[in-house]
Amino acid sequence: MNEIKVESIFVVYDNLKELPSSVQQLMQKASDARDKAYAPYSKFFVGAAILLDNDEVVTGSNQENASYPSGLCAERTAIYYAGAQYPDAKILKIAIKAGSTKSITTKPIPPCGACRQAIAEYEVKQDNPIEIYFMGETGKVVKSHSLANLLPLLFDKSVL
Template structure:
């Protein structure tokens, strides 16, 4: 038997003002995207903004559906649009913010498992990490230098 230890490194900022300027600007766009989310069932709105290597910013928000599996998360809405419209572009940075109409979200809310898998696919495709910032409505902001910190045992094409 061999033991394997897996470690993840996240950076926690006390609030939005502590972030680098370019991350604050991207998070502001994620806030704006969150405002347009369609979340009539969960009342939980998520906004995402991606910075591409061309300087283009792509935003997305969650889109719910009464047939729950048919909806789509903000992160995947943005990342799939970027992949469809800018297939050769690399995603440099991603900002995510989530908020509930029922309670105030004050802790960092990371991407769900399906979104982590989709982001991992794009990191592998572009052979470069994606810097990810995530937060609730207010409060602390978490930063990961790569999706690998959030999904260390990635399922990828090498196993197919």
């Protein structure tokens, strides 16, 4: 028997003001997208903004449905739109802002498992890491240099 040790390294910023100005602007676009979320059931609103290597910014928000599996998270809404509209562009950065109307969210909210897998597909496809920044409504912002930090032991096309 062998063991595998998996380590992830993240950068934690105490607040938005510590981020580079370009990332602050991307996070603002994620915040604006969050305002457009449709979340009448969970009351949990998420916005995502994606910076592409062609300088386009694509945004998305979560869209719920009474038939719960039919909804879609903000990250996948944005990444699938980016893939459809700009299939040759590389994704450089993703900013995610999340919060609830039930309570103030101060803990950084990372992408869910399904979104991690969707982001992984694009990171593998473009053979280039994607920086991911995520936060709650206020407070700390976490930066991952690559999706691989959030989803080690990746399931991708190499296993098919």
